[in-house]
Structures are given as C-alpha cells and as structure tokens.
Amino acid sequence: MLKSLKALGKKLGGDRRGNVLIVSALGAASLVGAAGLGVDTAQWYLAKRQLQQATDSGALAAAMNLYRSAAFVDAAENEVDRNFPDAVNVERVVNPPQEGDYIGDNGAIEVVANVNRRLPFSSIFMSSASTIRTRSVATIVGDGEHCVISLAPDGTGVDVQGNANVILGCGVAANSPSGISVDLSGSSYLSATPISSVGGIDYSSNNIAPNTTLQAYGLPVDDPLADRNLETPTSPANCTYRNVSVNSNTTQTLYPGRYCGGLAIRGRAELEPGVYIIDGGTFSANAQAEIIGEGVTFILTGNNTATVADLQFNGGAELDLRAPTPDEDPVWHGILFYQDEMGSDTESIINGGSDMNFEGIVYMPNGDVRFNGNAGQHADCLLLIANRVNFAGESSLDNDCPSHIDDVDTTAKIIRVVE
Incomplete structure (x- = not known):
C-alpha cells in the first residue's frame, strides 16, 4: 500500500499536464x-x-x-x-x-x-x-484694464455704430444691466479687449477683432474715481471772465479762473497751468484752433443740468493738453476734463478730424460723450469715464499713461474659483 502511494506521488510529481490550469x-x-x-x-x-x-x-x-x-x-x-x-x-x-x-x-x-x-x-x-x-x-x-467705462445704470452704455473703426489699446466696460449694454452695430469695428458688461453684448464676428475677450453679464466696474470725492470748486465764486473767445489767426494766453458763458477757441490758445472752470455754455474748439496746455484741468459746470457746460471739438482742431501731476495739483491730479456730477442735458462731442494729444482722464460720471464722424483721433494716454459713450467715426485711444494717471483701478470684477 505504501509503495503504491509513493508510486502515485512520483507519477503526479512528474506529470506536467496541470501546470497551465494552475x-x-x-x-x-x-x-x-x-x-x-x-x-x-x-x-x-x-x-x-x-x-x-x-x-x-x-x-x-x-x-x-x-x-x-x-x-x-x-x-x-x-x-x-x-x-x-x-x-x-x-x-x-x-x-x-x-x-x-x-x-x-x-x-x-x-x-x-x-x-x-x-x-x-x-x-x-x-x-x-x-x-x-x-x-x-x-x-x-x-x-482686464479698461480705458473706456460707461457708468450708465440702464440702456446702452457703449454704442459703436455705422462704419466706426475704433482701435483701443485697452478694454471697454459698460455697467448697464440692459440686454444690449454694449452695442456693436452695422459695419462698425471695435478692437478692444476685454469687452465687459453687466448686461448683454450685441455684436457679430465682423464687429470685433480676433481673440477679443468678451465678458457679458458680469459684475460692474467700480467707478475708479469715486473715492476721490471730486467736487466742483466754489472758488472763485464770481466770474473771472465772460464769453471768452480766441479769434482765428490770433494767439492768446489764457489763465485759470471761472469762465462764464463758455470758452470758444478759433485761433491759438496757450494755457497757463491751473484749473479752468467753464460755467455754462460750451468749451469749443473750431477748425484750425490750437489749444496747448500743461498741468491743466477743465471743469464743466452750471446751475442745473440744462446749463452745465459741455465740450464741442470740431474737425481740424489741434489739442495738446496734459493734466497736472500730484505735485502740481494734489486735488485734480490726473484729471483733464471733469463734468459736474449733476450731469448735462447736452452731449459732449469730438468731431471728425480733430488731432488730440491728450494725457489725462476725461471724467463725466453723469454726462454723455460722442466721438463723431471720421474723426481720426488718437490719444496715447486717455482714460474715459462717462455716463454713455458713442463712437461713430475712426478713433484710436491708448492707455499708455504715466504712473500718476495709471494708478486707478479699472479692472472688471469676476468671481472665480481660486482654490
């Protein structure tokens, strides 16, 4: 029996047929x-x-x-x-x-x-x-950095219409929650990024540059100058000058003060540094006008919205203007144009052919601005903050500004997952 078991064990040990199964x-x-x-x-x-x-x-x-x-x-x-x-x-x-x-x-x-x-x-x-x-x-x-900001709480804030060709070296923002907060219509073309809005952006692919960042239905851009609490100066209270006009083919030096009834430039105006209060009427520059000034601020005001001064710059005008630095004016530094916060019933217009060399901020929180006609404007340093902005011509605006102007926060607010 034992021998049989040993023989069976040897037989099984030598058998290779089950290896594959195991x-x-x-x-x-x-x-x-x-x-x-x-x-x-x-x-x-x-x-x-x-x-x-x-x-x-x-x-x-x-x-x-x-x-x-x-x-x-x-x-x-x-x-x-x-x-x-x-x-x-x-x-x-x-x-x-x-x-x-x-x-x-x-x-x-x-x-x-x-x-x-x-x-x-x-x-x-x-x-x-x-x-x-x-x-x-x-x-x-x-x-994103925005150099054109519409603060309007309703309706269309930024309107680029007709055959307008607008080249911006920065972004555009509109705070209106309207369904068409930014309107790019017709054959208009807007080269700007980002284009930000609280409401909708109406456009076709031909209206914007390739790779444009569109940020519709976002948060509003805060008014970057709100915390400066700017107010129209009360001094001088009385009119320093009335109905001033610089005639064609003449050169005149102008001085800071309160200009009642507007300021009309048809010739060459050389401005001394300081604050120019335009009280009522229109600050106008007609064809062939030249306006030169460094360290200047223009304040547009009046008794009510019907009389607040506005801008009318026509074709052919040459404007070479720089806002004051903080050392030159601690209050109005960086501000080139300021319209009284009560706003104006009249739109400020920059017409075709005007040659702008601006360095400063255009701040009209309750006023409307229109760039009209085949303007061909160019400004290397211009931050535009207005109630509504309309482009209907060729314009080129950049935001290549010195630090005392460029230190304002013009970014859009975006809620983002950060961790």
Missing part, C-alpha cells in the same frame, strides 16, 4: 482583481470630479451672494445639491476661509463637501463606504 487560475484571479480595482478607481475619480464641480458651483454661488450682501450658506448648499446626483454632505460654508492661501480673506468663501460612495469591487472586502471629499474657494478678482 497558472491560468492564478492569472485569472490577478486579472479579476486588477479589473476590479480599475473599475473602482474610475468610479472614484468620476465621483470626485462631479463632487468637485458641484463644490466649485457652490462656492461661486456663495461668493456672488456675498458680493450682493445676501445669504450665502443656503446658496452654496443648494448649488452643491443641484449639481451632484446623490445625497451629499456639505461640511462647511464659511467666510473667510479657514485654511489655504485665502485664510482670513473676508472677500473669499470656502466650501467643503463630502459623499460616501460604495465601490463595486472594494465593497466585497470593506464593510464601510469610501469617503470622497472636495474643497473650493471662490472670491472676486480683478480682470
């Missing part, structure tokens, strides 16, 4: 395990990606409500639930964030969420579900 069985187990882990990994990453997108959406919604001074916790939780297919636990929605680079930042919102997910393969060996956790931080960031 190796195949071991390989199949490994293959099934690898496939199971692969399925688990794919499902885990898919769930984490979905939860991250939901958390990002929640952080963006919360940051928007924070900006609006509205309840942000419910906004975040609702948005997370809406964007994730299964039940999710929102651990926290806090302002400011409790961790990361934005810890303590009162303008930022942190959202943390988790979900328990049983994975098909690992659940065979694990009694508890896997926990997937994501975190997002959203805040308001500045984006």
Whole structure:
C-alpha cells in the first residue's frame, strides 16, 4: 500500500499536464482583481470630479451672494445639491476661509463637501463606504484694464455704430444691466479687449477683432474715481471772465479762473497751468484752433443740468493738453476734463478730424460723450469715464499713461474659483 502511494506521488510529481490550469487560475484571479480595482478607481475619480464641480458651483454661488450682501450658506448648499446626483454632505460654508492661501480673506468663501460612495469591487472586502471629499474657494478678482467705462445704470452704455473703426489699446466696460449694454452695430469695428458688461453684448464676428475677450453679464466696474470725492470748486465764486473767445489767426494766453458763458477757441490758445472752470455754455474748439496746455484741468459746470457746460471739438482742431501731476495739483491730479456730477442735458462731442494729444482722464460720471464722424483721433494716454459713450467715426485711444494717471483701478470684477 505504501509503495503504491509513493508510486502515485512520483507519477503526479512528474506529470506536467496541470501546470497551465494552475497558472491560468492564478492569472485569472490577478486579472479579476486588477479589473476590479480599475473599475473602482474610475468610479472614484468620476465621483470626485462631479463632487468637485458641484463644490466649485457652490462656492461661486456663495461668493456672488456675498458680493450682493445676501445669504450665502443656503446658496452654496443648494448649488452643491443641484449639481451632484446623490445625497451629499456639505461640511462647511464659511467666510473667510479657514485654511489655504485665502485664510482670513473676508472677500473669499470656502466650501467643503463630502459623499460616501460604495465601490463595486472594494465593497466585497470593506464593510464601510469610501469617503470622497472636495474643497473650493471662490472670491472676486480683478480682470482686464479698461480705458473706456460707461457708468450708465440702464440702456446702452457703449454704442459703436455705422462704419466706426475704433482701435483701443485697452478694454471697454459698460455697467448697464440692459440686454444690449454694449452695442456693436452695422459695419462698425471695435478692437478692444476685454469687452465687459453687466448686461448683454450685441455684436457679430465682423464687429470685433480676433481673440477679443468678451465678458457679458458680469459684475460692474467700480467707478475708479469715486473715492476721490471730486467736487466742483466754489472758488472763485464770481466770474473771472465772460464769453471768452480766441479769434482765428490770433494767439492768446489764457489763465485759470471761472469762465462764464463758455470758452470758444478759433485761433491759438496757450494755457497757463491751473484749473479752468467753464460755467455754462460750451468749451469749443473750431477748425484750425490750437489749444496747448500743461498741468491743466477743465471743469464743466452750471446751475442745473440744462446749463452745465459741455465740450464741442470740431474737425481740424489741434489739442495738446496734459493734466497736472500730484505735485502740481494734489486735488485734480490726473484729471483733464471733469463734468459736474449733476450731469448735462447736452452731449459732449469730438468731431471728425480733430488731432488730440491728450494725457489725462476725461471724467463725466453723469454726462454723455460722442466721438463723431471720421474723426481720426488718437490719444496715447486717455482714460474715459462717462455716463454713455458713442463712437461713430475712426478713433484710436491708448492707455499708455504715466504712473500718476495709471494708478486707478479699472479692472472688471469676476468671481472665480481660486482654490
């Protein structure tokens, strides 16, 4: 019997016919395990990606409500639930964030969420579900520099019409929430980036330059000069000059003061540095006019909106004007034209053919400005802030300004996930 068993053992030990089956069985187990882990990994990453997108959406919604001074916790939780297919636990929605680079930042919102997910393969060996956790931080960031800003609270803020050809070395922004906040119509062409608006942007592909950044239905651009609290000077209270006119083919030196009834330039006007208050009427420059001045500020004012002074610069006028530096005028530094905040019933117009060499800010928070006709204007340093802006001719404006003018914040506000 013992000999028989030994013989059988030798026979089995020498038999090679079962090796393939054993190796195949071991390989199949490994293959099934690898496939199971692969399925688990794919499902885990898919769930984490979905939860991250939901958390990002929640952080963006919360940051928007924070900006609006509205309840942000419910906004975040609702948005997370809406964007994730299964039940999710929102651990926290806090302002400011409790961790990361934005810890303590009162303008930022942190959202943390988790979900328990049983994975098909690992659940065979694990009694508890896997926990997937994501975190997002959203805040308001500045984006893009704008040298043309419309502050109008309604209607169309920036209008580029007809065959206007406008080349800007900077962006355009309109704060109106209207469906057509920026209107690019006809065969007009606007080369500017970004084009930002609180409302809609009406355009076709032929109206804008390639690679233009469009930012519609965003947050308003803050008035970059609001915190300077500029007001029309009360001194001198009485008229220094009345109905001043510089005639054609003459040269006249002008001095700061209160110019009542407007200022009409037909010849050459050389301006001494200082503040020129145009009280009523129109500040006009007719064809062949030359206006030269450094360290000057023009203030357009009047008794009411019907009498507030406006600008009328006609074709052929040559304008070489520079705003004061902080050393020259601590109050009006950087401001070239300022229209009384009460605004004007009359649009300020820069007509075709005027040659502008401006260095400064045109600030008409409640006044409208029109660049009219085949103007061919060019300004290397011009920041235009007005109620509404209309372009109907060829204009080229850049924002290559010295530091005392370029230090204002003209960025659009965008809510963005930053962590």
